[in-house]
Amino acid sequence: MAISEPVVVPQSGAADRLARTWAQPRGFWGWFQNVHHTAIGVRFMVTSFIFFLLGGVLAAMMRWQLVRPEHNAIGPDLYNQLFTVHGSTMIFLFAVPMMFQGFGVYVVPHMCGTRNIAFPRLNAFSYYIYVVGALLLWVGLFLKTGADAGWFAYVPLSGPEFTPGKRSDFWAQMITFTEVSALGVAICITTTILRYRAPGMTLNRMPILLWEKLVTSIMVIFAMPSVMVVSSMLLMDRTINTQFFNPSVGGDVLLYQHLFWFFGHPEVYIIFLPATAIVSTVVAVFARRHIFGYVPIVTSVVATGFLGFSVWVHHMFATGLPQMSASFFTAASLMIVIPTAVQFYCWMATIWHGRLQLKLPMLWIFGFFFVFLIGGLSGVMLASVPLDWQVHDTFFVVAHFHYVLIGGALFPMFGGMYFWIPKITGRMMNDRLGKIHFWLFFVGFNLTFFTMHFLGLHGMPRRVYTYTPEMRWGALNLLATIGVVFMTAGILVFIANFFQSKATGRFAGPNPWGAGSLEWATPSPPPHYNFLELPTVNGREALWEAEPNQPIVGGVREDIPEVLVTNTLDSEPEYRDELPGPSIWPFLTAIAVSIAFIWSIFSPWGIAYGAIPVVITLIGWLWPRGHSPSPRVPEPALEARWIR
Amino acid sequence: MDPIRERPVLDVSGLPTVMFGKANTTWLANLLYMMIEGTMFALVVASYFYLRTRSSSWPPGNLPPTLGWGITSGAIFLISLVPARYAQRVAPSGDRSKIRWGLLALAGVAVIAMVVRGFELANLNCRWNENAYASTVWALLGLHTGHLITEFIETVVILCVSFTDKMEGTRLADVAINSDYWYFVVVTAILSDFVIYGTTRFL
Numbered sequence: 145m146a147i148s149e150p151v152v153v154p155q156s157g158a159a160d161r162l163a164r165t166w167a168q169p170r171g172f173w174g175w176f177q178n179v180h181h182t183a184i185g186v187r188f189m190v191t192s193f194i195f196f197l198l199g200g201v202l203a204a205m206m207r208w209q210l211v212r213p214e215h216n217a218i219g220p221d222l223y224n225q226l227f228t229v230h231g232s233t234m235i236f237l238f239a240v241p242m243m244f245q246g247f248g249v250y251v252v253p254h255m256c257g258t259r260n261i262a263f264p265r266l267n268a269f270s271y272y273i274y275v276v277g278a279l280l281l282w283v284g285l286f287l288k289t290g291a292d293a294g295w296f297a298y299v300p301l302s303g304p305e306f307t308p309g310k311r312s313d314f315w316a317q318m319i320t321f322t323e324v325s326a327l328g329v330a331i332c333i334t335t336t337i338l339r340y341r342a343p344g345m346t347l348n349r350m351p352i353l354l355w356e357k358l359v360t361s362i363m364v365i366f367a368m369p370s371v372m373v374v375s376s377m378l379l380m381d382r383t384i385n386t387q388f389f390n391p392s393v394g395g396d397v398l399l400y401q402h403l404f405w406f407f408g409h410p411e412v413y414i415i416f417l418p419a420t421a422i423v424s425t426v427v428a429v430f431a432r433r434h435i436f437g438y439v440p441i442v443t444s445v446v447a448t449g450f451l452g453f454s455v456w457v458h459h460m461f462a463t464g465l466p467q468m469s470a471s472f473f474t475a476a477s478l479m480i481v482i483p484t485a486v487q488f489y490c491w492m493a494t495i496w497h498g499r500l501q502l503k504l505p506m507l508w509i510f511g512f513f514f515v516f517l518i519g520g521l522s523g524v525m526l527a528s529v530p531l532d533w534q535v536h537d538t539f540f541v542v543a544h545f546h547y548v549l550i551g552g553a554l555f556p557m558f559g560g561m562y563f564w565i566p567k568i569t570g571r572m573m574n575d576r577l578g579k580i581h582f583w584l585f586f587v588g589f590n591l592t593f594f595t596m597h598f599l600g601l602h603g604m605p606r607r608v609y610t611y612t613p614e615m616r617w618g619a620l621n622l623l624a625t626i627g628v629v630f631m632t633a634g635i636l637v638f639i640a641n642f643f644q645s646k647a648t649g650r651f652a653g654p655n656p657w658g659a660g661s662l663e664w665a666t667p668s669p670p671p672h673y674n675f676l677e678l679p680t681v682n683g684r685e686a687l688w689e690a691e692p693n694q695p696i697v698g699g700v701r702e703d704i705p706e707v708l709v710t711n712t713l714d715s716e717p718e719y720r721d722e723l724p725g726p727s728i729w730p731f732l733t734a735i736a737v738s739i740a741f742i743w744s745i746f747s748p749w750g751i752a753y754g755a756i757p758v759v760i761t762l763i764g765w766l767w768p769r770g771h772s773p774s775p776r777v778p779e780p781a782l783e784a785r786w787i788r
Numbered sequence: 789m790d791p792i793r794e795r796p797v798l799d800v801s802g803l804p805t806v807m808f809g810k811a812n813t814t815w816l817a818n819l820l821y822m823m824i825e826g827t828m829f830a831l832v833v834a835s836y837f838y839l840r841t842r843s844s845s846w847p848p849g850n851l852p853p854t855l856g857w858g859i860t861s862g863a864i865f866l867i868s869l870v871p872a873r874y875a876q877r878v879a880p881s882g883d884r885s886k887i888r889w890g891l892l893a894l895a896g897v898a899v900i901a902m903v904v905r906g907f908e909l910a911n912l913n914c915r916w917n918e919n920a921y922a923s924t925v926w927a928l929l930g931l932h933t934g935h936l937i938t939e940f941i942e943t944v945v946i947l948c949v950s951f952t953d954k955m956e957g958t959r960l961a962d963v964a965i966n967s968d969y970w971y972f973v974v975v976t977a978i979l980s981d982f983v984i985y986g987t988t989r990f991l
Binding site: 262263327330331334335338343365366368369370372373377380381385386387388390391393394395396399402403406672677680693694695696697698699701706708709711717719720722737759763766767768769774786 | 828835941
């Protein structure tokens, strides 16, 4: 199999024209007007990584409190806020914004072979609204109004009776902000994947990463409304005295759990599928062959998307479900192992039949195989009701979901970072530092979380701020805390590596890994127009299968930000669409929406009055202005023509 | 020689720049948006029926909402399909006068629908804070009222655009897509009415 060079061929004058057309404003106010997917994608990644670090600091504080029995470093009230804000941060402010929004927004348009994401202003709006939601949770923590009812904020604990004040309200509105953000990006990514693919990239040739992003986006669209509905119900119970969860007047606390986990379990796959997308991509590149079992992998991804919505009740086994329900959801929970196992076998077969290059991104993928497998196996154990009852709310569960989430998201994320940072910054990361990072983190992680399995089996409950010496949990807790030191050191090495690479790293060139997908046909870092010549595609690995004279797309205007829209199934050219340019209005709209949301925590009239600036800014955003490139009435459609 | 001349080129310069219907990317985004909002409606309705299993009587101690306003509201939404469909049908022609009349009629019906909605809310025979049933009924109708107001504002903004020379090209497609969204508002109105008025009486 020949690996071709990028298909881009320089053309005098075109690059300058495209650079002018696609230029994004600079300077302080320019920053708020930028709507290009590369900028917004990087912002999602950087911001969510900062929140990952902050969430990590909270975790380290909790480990410090638990380092020995009857330690008095942190009181119970602050400890409650720490574990709540830690969990909420890692799920809502880090994992989804990084794995789904960050990687998706940056990589998807490149991989499709287009010049920007669909609805770039909605995409930019989604970033700002996410930042405000994130700040809301953290400002609350610093003002001693940190959410303290756990990351899923169960009623009645989080309700008006047991959590007076504003703590749960801040949490509930943070949910609204972050979910609006994820939903906005889901619309952008779905449309980009379905309609902006390069000619020739039929559904059957779509890179697996795009399949996984598509399925994840659809999952976001059906799952996120559930948590928005339930957090709004909680907020209304707390602010305008609705009675959704008040059993004395017909409400029901389990309704909260059902609605939360109808979102919560798909959420696991919303985090995990983008991770498997990275794995499938990286494995094929470093095994130097096409992925083994393209169709089974795609089928598994789609199956996971469906099955992910049928297992939510396994989070509620301890609520006294009828036996029939428990059996059904046990079976469903065991069944969802099958598509993940199929993917695992396909990755193994790809490596087995390939010529493995154990470079840095691949090292992290091996870490993922090891860690996630353990998390998956403890998941199979927890899917069985009798065992679940025994270890419910213990550190065994904490160990399980950290193996699943850190194994299933963080390890592939670092693999993806080492893989794509050369594309983003144009510089290679240091290999030696990367390996030190891996081993420090791998050892530290297992030290911290493997011990938690035993702590859980010995009965140590989660979310309790201390324990007595008689419980004999001290040694294992000390070991778990030592693991945090290793992990922290690993992360610090990664940060140092990043800045060193940015300053003095070796230039990456367009395709340092010899990869096959279209993002590697762009320069590193890519210009704002992404592709000088829009590509066409011959096979599943576009660059590997490109002919020496692979056709390019001509006739897309270069004087306005225009993209080619193709049809969903066959990616046949359908029409040319002008994308909106830079604008301050998405930022202003995000501010107006934020005012309305935050106001509503303090007064229900906040939504009513706050809606006025929202409407004004939305009109500012959508009001047509500037030139009118499109004709007065649509002209008859012509076929795209081949010129040879 | 410039190497680009040697490459085969797929020339797309003859393709249109505006598409109506499902070929339009905004149509797809609109569909996805309806999927999101439709899921929200479905979840509130599911909550309504879930809570119903937790009460021995339904409505629990309240009179059912006054049927007359529900029927009036449903009828107005059905009538509104006429201007919505008219605006959608004339949009591709680019005839601004017809588009204006279509949008004006649609906005007018939306105003009537909002007024009737006010009477509906006043005649639900319960306050949102009385019990879980009342909370869910208000949530469902409130969710729909939010959509009604949003769609009214959107229609008015597009109507304003139609009085400028910007009403061309993609804006014409927006008129058609606006009608699609109105159909969604009508369908959810009928379903909400059925849940609120029908299930308290007939199921």
